[in-house]
Amino acid sequence: MDIELDLPVVPDQAPVWLLDVDGVVNARRPGWGRTPCRADVWSEEDRCEYPLSWADALVDRMRALHDSGVVELRWCTTWCPEADVLERLWRLPVLDRALVCEPVPKGPEGWPVKRAAAHAVLAAGRTLVWTDDEAIPEGDRVLDRAVARGIALLIAPDPARGLRPADIDEIEAFAARHAAV
Numbered sequence: 227m228d229i230e231l232d233l234p235v236v237p238d239q240a241p242v243w244l245l246d247v248d249g250v251v252n253a254r255r256p257g258w259g260r261t262p263c264r265a266d267v268w269s270e271e272d273r274c275e276y277p278l279s280w281a282d283a284l285v286d287r288m289r290a291l292h293d294s295g296v297v298e299l300r301w302c303t304t305w306c307p308e309a310d311v312l313e314r315l316w317r318l319p320v321l322d323r324a325l326v327c328e329p330v331p332k333g334p335e336g337w338p339v340k341r342a343a344a345h346a347v348l349a350a351g352r353t354l355v356w357t358d359d360e361a362i363p364e365g366d367r368v369l370d371r372a373v374a375r376g377i378a379l380l381i382a383p384d385p386a387r388g389l390r391p392a393d394i395d396e397i398e399a400f401a402a403r404h405a406a407v
Contacts, residue, residue: 239298239352239353240295240296240297240298240401240404240405241297241298241352241353241354241355241379241400241401241404242297242298242300242347242352242353242354242355243291243292243297243298243299243300243355243356243357243397244300244302244324244340244343244344244347244354244355244356244357244358245288245299245300245301245302245303245321245357246302246303246340246357246358246359246360246361247301247303247304247305247312248303248304248305248359248385249358249359249360249383249385249386249388250357250358250359250383250385250388250389251280251284251285251288251316251388251389252278252279252280252388253279253280253281253383253385253386253387253388254279254386255279255386255387256279256280256281256284256387256388257281257387257390258281258282258283258284258390258391259283260281260282260283262279262280262281263279263280263281263282264277264278264279265277265278265315266278267311267312267315268311269308269311270308271307271308271329278315280316280388281388283391284388284389284394285316285317285318287394288318288394289316289317289318291394291397291398291401292318292319292321293319296398296401296402296405297355297397297401298322299318299321300321300322300323300324300343301321301322301323301324301325302324302325302340302343302344302356302358303325303330304325304330304331304332304336306323306324306325306326306330307323307328307329307330309321309323324340324343324346324347325339325340325343327339334360336361337360337361337363340358340361341361341363341366341369344356344369344378345368345369348368348369348372348377348378353377353378353400353404354372354377354378354379355378355379355381355397355400355401356369356378356379356380356381357381357382357383357389357393357397358382359382359383359384359385359388360382360385362380362382376403377404379396379397379400381393381396381397
């Protein structure tokens, strides 16, 4: 997708936060100062159970930022077809899915689909937060230009640790800079 790089940002709208799950929320050692929460989650699509581990404080902050309108959370993950399972587990509202293709490609095959979702947010004139441990590309002229203009924040956390408190602080500060006046 080739988009005009100088589109004005739509005023009075919160940044769209494209949220990956594995390596971002689901992490082996999330840390956050408490014992991680754990659950085994059944995937109808894959016909197997996946162990998840997350910091409840991370999910609480994500939920609070979304519920207050500071950001608009959207799933951007291979979990999109079954995100309702995660919404129930993490007490999140029903969130939009950025990946609507069926089936959602997994691994590196899915990275171009995620990148297209990020480009679509920017093409719509929205500011962008994208958190993904693997799919954020280097040398993408659209994303690089958006970061340089201050209308995109890209965070690729250590997949073993996921998002850290400092990452959420950075997202909150970025969103505050783009808050409706």
